[in-house]
Amino acid sequence: MATVDEPDPEERGMLPVPGVLVTAGADREHKNAGGVAYRPAARMDAIANSLGAALADAVAAERDRGTAFLFLPVILCSGAALYWALPLEPPFTFVAAGLASCLLARAFLPRAGVWRLLSTILIVSMLGMLAGKLETWRAGTRMLGSEIPTFVTGRVVALERQASGRVRLTIDLRSTDRPVLRYAPERVRLSARSLPAEIRAGDRVAGYARLFPPSGPARPFGYDFAFESYMDGIGATGFFLSDPESVSLDEAPDWRAVLSARIADMRQAIAGRITGRIDGPEGQIAAALIAGTRAGIPEEINEALRKTGLAHVLSISGLHMALVAGTVMFALRFVFALFPGFASRLPVKKYAAAVALLAAGYYLLISGAAVAAQRSFIMIAVMLVALLFDRSAITMRNLAISALIVIAIAPHEVVGPSFQMSFAATAALIAAYAWWSERRSDRFTGGQPARGSTVGNGLRLFLLYCAGIAVTSLVAGTATALYGVWHFHRMAPLGLLANLGAMPVVSFVIMPSAVLAGILMPLGLEGFALDVMGWGIGVMVSIAQWLAQRTPFDAVGAIPLSAVLSMTIALVLVTVLSTWLRLAALPFLIVGIALIAARDLPDVLLSEDGNLIAMRTRAGELAVSKERPNRFVTGIWMDAAMTHKVATPVSTSESLTAVTTAQRASEVFVCNDTGCIARHGGGAMVAFVPAGGNAGSLCGFVDVLVIDDATAANPCASAKVLVVIKRDLARRGSAEIRLAEEGEEPRAEIRFAVREPYRPWHDHRRYSREARGMPPYKREP
Structure with missing residues (x-):
């Protein structure tokens, strides 16, 4: 049997190619004593073949895991974002023609191949553009063109009492006078120094006010207030020059207006009960967490929460929906466990999930149903429905379904901070948990864990919980930092410490007592629960203020859009892919960091x-x-x-x-x-x-x-x-x-x-x- 000799120094790095005969005049081939030839390109060919096989295996694994479906909301978001970023408004015919062209191309292309994949991507992108176009047409908000004083009469849709003592009213205009506006907005948002005590949502008010058109961004690529006002149906903002007065109704409102007024009145009543029991800023924060009324929180408290990365606690989002639904599910399953016979015969887990879904829906109702709350409810609803059908609740697939529903309902949210930060954090947490679970299962040997003392096990559980909060805060904070810097030019360097100290209080004191207060409030027995909630909020605020005073910096300056797009691609690849293909995110991450390092701040x-x-x-x-x-x-x-x-x-x-x-x-x-x-x-x-x-x-x-x-x-x-x-x-x-x-x-x-x-x-x-x-x-x- 022939053996292969050690190659000469100049031949090192070449792979032997058995069975290849050396012919006279063969270019750049070397023959050893065993008659085996070496080619300079042989090693590269072998590496390419190995990479090709590994790539094919990874792509097959991603396909088997349904990764393609996870890219659907990403492509849909890209199409919607492209529509909002266009330099001019495309006509319906352009969008419809583009979609039809993509559909025809896909119909006549072969069933497999790159072109069919590209046509599918274009179809989904055009659907995102169509969703944005439809939402713009559906909004159709009348916007005031110029500042002007006029006498307004309208119906109060909602009212909020601010920390300054003023009251902010959202009003559906019925008429204007002195002068009469020829193109009056349908809905305005006005503030007043004071308001008659008898005025509630649904009542009619009148007064002389100064109206302003919605303002644009404070700087290029900044938060566009006119865009948000257009999508919210607000055509003007301003203030009453004198206190508005209540006037009689000359027409009966329709059922939608009556229902909206009753819900708004109920929210104000709940907020009044809360602030009547809990004094100071703590009461205003409690009202924000339960009833969604944030206007009364003092600005210094808001600033401390922003600096420490705890401002997300005030926005009713996925955290609050999850805590409400989780508290209800845990409490019900605990009660069911007290009756073993009942719990063993019936699917009590599904019962608890159904009640938790109803509780989350009620929370959405009383919190004002803001867009962020609606999106969070959709996310938690998809997960609870998955439990009802014996599916895994926390999966990337469920998150993708939630994103598709949100984009279909409100596609303009894809360019807003709430959507971006919420889905970025959730996707990063799910991907991190999946990665950790996979590594944990690989290390599991099947043996029973050693039993320790009660104190040791308790300490271990406490340390694991603290580590879980730290990792959760680190993963979610890292994923959302990019969008926080892009929209607000700020980040919280001590956010990890703040969340580590405050989130146990939020999870185990504030939100459970809020749920209990909501259950007991119809009976008038919510006092003790609100006291506990107020105490927890006081602890959270103290942590925020203490760390805010020691925050070295928080303003980090504007970053270029190109860096945001590059790092967003990196984030998508890291969270959506599940194999070594995640390494494809590395070049985009490096480019994004380089673009931020080379940024040019405005002078x-x-x-x-x-x-x-x-x-x-x-x-x-x-x-x-x-x-x-x-x-x-x-x-x-x-x-x-x-x-x-x-x-x-x-x-x-x-x-x-x-x-x-x-x-x-x-x-x-x-x-x-x-x-x-x-x-x-x-x-x-x-x-x-x-x-x-x-x-x-x-x-x-x-x-x-x-x-x-x-x-x-x-x-x-x-x-x-x-x-x-x-x-x-x-x-x-x-x-x-x-x-x-x-x-x-x-x-x-x-x-x-x-x-x-x-x-x-x-x-x-x-x-x-x-x-x-x-x-x-x-x-x-």
Whole structure:
């Protein structure tokens, strides 16, 4: 039998190929003493064959596990997200023609192959676009075009009492007067200083109010309030100039209005019972957890919860639905266990699941049925129904079914933070649990675990529970951090510690006592349960405030959309795939991290109303052009620019040109009656001129000129000066400007938040006075 000799040094790394004869003149072949030939490409061929076989096995395993179905909601989400991101509104005929073309292509393509797979993906994507188009058409919200005062009369849909003492009302408008609006919105949201005690949801109110059109994003790629208002049916916001009054009803409401009013009134009654028993912020948080009324929570408490990553406790979501359903199921099964004969004869687990489903539905009703709560109810309902049909409850397949239902009902949610963070966290937890279960089963030998002492077992269970909370918080926090940073530009560095300390209180004290209070409330016996709940909330708030004071940072700045998309693909691949194919996520993760590391934060930010400008300084501050800037907008800008402090302007009696000529402009705005000016750290000059100011005198000195006057024209002949007029901001929304680095030629690049032509939720912008180049409205004497 021939043997294979050790190859020469230059032949190392080549694989022997038995049975191959060496012929004269064979290129790049080597023969050993045994007559076995070596080819330089043989090793690569063997590796390729091995990888091909491993890939085929992995694909077959994924196919057998039904992974293809799990990608359906991902593709559907992609189609819906693509629709919302389009630069213009596609007509129905375009979407229908695209879907029909994909269906025809799939019908005539072979039954197997790459083209058939691509056609299927395109069909599902087009269905996502069609769902978005249908929702936009169904919403059809009338949006107010311009700020205006008018006398409004309407029916109260809902009311919320805020921490400031004001009351926020959602009103279905019936009429307007002085002036009569020719294109009045159907529903508005107004705040009032006070409200007559007898007014409830369903009553009719009237009063003089100032209405504002829904605002756009505070910065490009920011949270779009106009988009959310359009989808919620809110056509205007504002406030009553005087306290509204109750007026008599001149028409009988339909059954939907009556039912909605009764539910809203019941929620307010429940919230009143809660806050009447639990004083202070704890009572407002308890009302938010049970009745969904969050307006009364003080802002400092909200901020502490945000900094520590506990703000998710306030939003009625999957956690709350799961705790409510889990508490009911556990309590019922405990009661059934007291009757062994009954429990052994009947499927008590299914009975408990059915009652838990009813409890979750009731909780959805009294909590206000917000979109996040609806989505959470769908998720928990799918899992409970799976139990009723003897299926596994917590599976990725059930999560996919839930996602498909949510997308079909409200496809606009796919671009919102609630949907993204909720499904990202749930998918990551299910995937992590599946991975851990698989590893655990591989290590299981079949032997019985050793029995320890009662104290030892108790300590072991406690440590396992703490480890479970830590791992759960770490996995869910990691999966949702990307979307928290994208939408809010913030993250909670001490979130793991906060959740480790607070979640046991939430799981074992707050939510179980909330369920008990809800059961006992019709009997008037909820006092003790609410006391326990209030105590638990106090512990949670104390943990949040203590850690918030020690949080080193929370604002992390804006990140590019490309990084979010790349890392989302990585997250999908890691959670959906179950074999070594998960490694395909690694390149997308690396690219996403690289894009974040190379990001370029905005240097100058402009508000959409044109009366506020801010600049990021090298000292880590946000220099603003007003002594008292809008706190809400400024807060968003600080987080996006990763700054920690606001630098207010410095007053001067000199002219702006004199300040510029004398080189006294600094990174803090220097202002007088004619405007403000500042020098960026890179050397560029930025100026802000109000209406009536002499903007033309600054053209030869500045690189960016912002004019708060919709009627003004560009006063600068030089194209090197970036001139932004209030009319530009009224039409295209807030803006970000990036300036050249020090040593480079002065230049400025601007990006607006709104694109033209308008999508339906921005179309109202064209009708404002500022967008048409008109001065502000003044009532004739």
